[in-house]
Amino acid sequence: MTTTYNYRQIISKAIADEMRVDQDVILIGEDIGAAGGAFKTTPGLFEEFGPNRVRDTPISEQAIVGAALGSAMTGLRPIADLMFADFAGVGFDQIANQIAKYRYMTNGQVTVPLVIRMANGAGSGFGAQHSQSAENWFLNIPGLKVVTPGTVADLYGLLRSSIRENNPVLFFEHKNLFAIKGDVEGLESEIVPLGVADVVRSGTDITVVANQMMRHRALEAADELEADGISLEVIDPRTIVPFDDDTVLQSLRRTSRLMIVQEGPRDGSWGASLVSRVVTENFELLDAPPVVLSSEDSPVPYAGNLEELWLTSVADIVAAARHQVRY
Known part of the structure; x- marks a missing residue:
């Protein structure tokens, strides 16, 4: 059955659908639990999956990124919520020098299957430090995949695909698109492969x-x-x-x-x-x-x-x- 969602709502659906099929998927970040996320993109996940799989963190991007790296290296599939994409600068060393390189430096013995979700872009009046198109910051760092969905269906399909990816994915959700609507069936056919325009x-x-x-x-x-x-x-x-x-x-x-x-x-x-x-x-x-x-x-x-x-x-x-x- 086809259901209409907006860009904001489809995020929690994509995460929930993957968490139901893979017990190794976890979600960590600031205010993602009972509060439902700073942008209200994760409501209901804490109630369904509990505090072991949906974990609120301190206000520390370095801690969030580091915890995601460690849990990915030891067998989990973490989704880290950094809130504003601009905050990736705080965890840049770990993203650029650890997450992006770990699989390469271990000759493939250790994979890093993690997703870092970030709210991206201008047009919402958040000012210079909260409105940047941060996806361009990471183009010169081999080892990362960078995803920028522009529709509800693409966000759903690309986020599920990113969670299943065995390499680290930076996933940018545009703040000024949160209200746009689209139809999603929630079937396997809706999953969008990475790297296909x-x-x-x-x-x-x-x-x-x-x-x-x-x-x-x-x-x-x-x-x-x-x-x-x-x-x-x-x-x-x-x-x-x-x-x-x-x-x-x-x-x-x-x-x-x-x-x-x-x-x-x-x-x-x-x-x-x-x-x-x-x-x-x-x-x-x-x-x-x-x-x-x-x-x-x-x-x-x-x-x-x-x-x-x-x-x-x-x-x-x-x-x-x-x-x-x-x-």
Whole structure:
């Protein structure tokens, strides 16, 4: 039976469904128990699974990450809730130098099957220290998988897939998408494999690659541009490590134009990395210079009007697409 959930609600469903089928799955973090999570994403889990499998922690990201690492090394499948993605900076050493490298340094004798969940992104008025697109921080750390779901169904399917993964996964949930709704059946067919992009709209003129909130803005722009006879093909990468280059390249063979729409500054981002790979390895597919629409190179503003200016808008996408098709 198909049921409608919002992005916030589907998180606890995905976790509960995995905890029911695998007794080794545990959840740890601040206020995730009786309080149901700081963003109310874990209600009901403490009541169903009890304090041994749903454990509230002190206010210490280092303790949460360290406990997740230790429990994963000894046979459990922990899900660590870090609340704001920005707080990953506090546990960065353990994530970058321990979690990402442990399987490699033990020649595969020890696996680290853990998920670190984080609330990501701007648009909700949380200010510069609580609104960053932190997924880009981890692109230069081999050993981590990085997931950025943009819909209810993808969040559900990717989170279940991440919990089953035998390597560490950083799982980013966009705060500004908590209210969006979608249908999920809760069946095995709903599980989404890591590293597979989704062509969410077919088109012929420009390949647009956009994730999370920017996916939705790209689709709005595609609707507007259709009236002008400009056809956008919109691809959601869903997983930025590993990245599904093949789906993007297949699209470029039809459109010959590439546009990236992402949140956060351009330098060091997944969008800039994708453009680099396409230009150096498949330059012959392009009939126009690739475009990267990104945020200003500044901290995220707190004032709502400035924050919205900082983010790429639907109008920005429309204007860039109209310019690019002139080539």
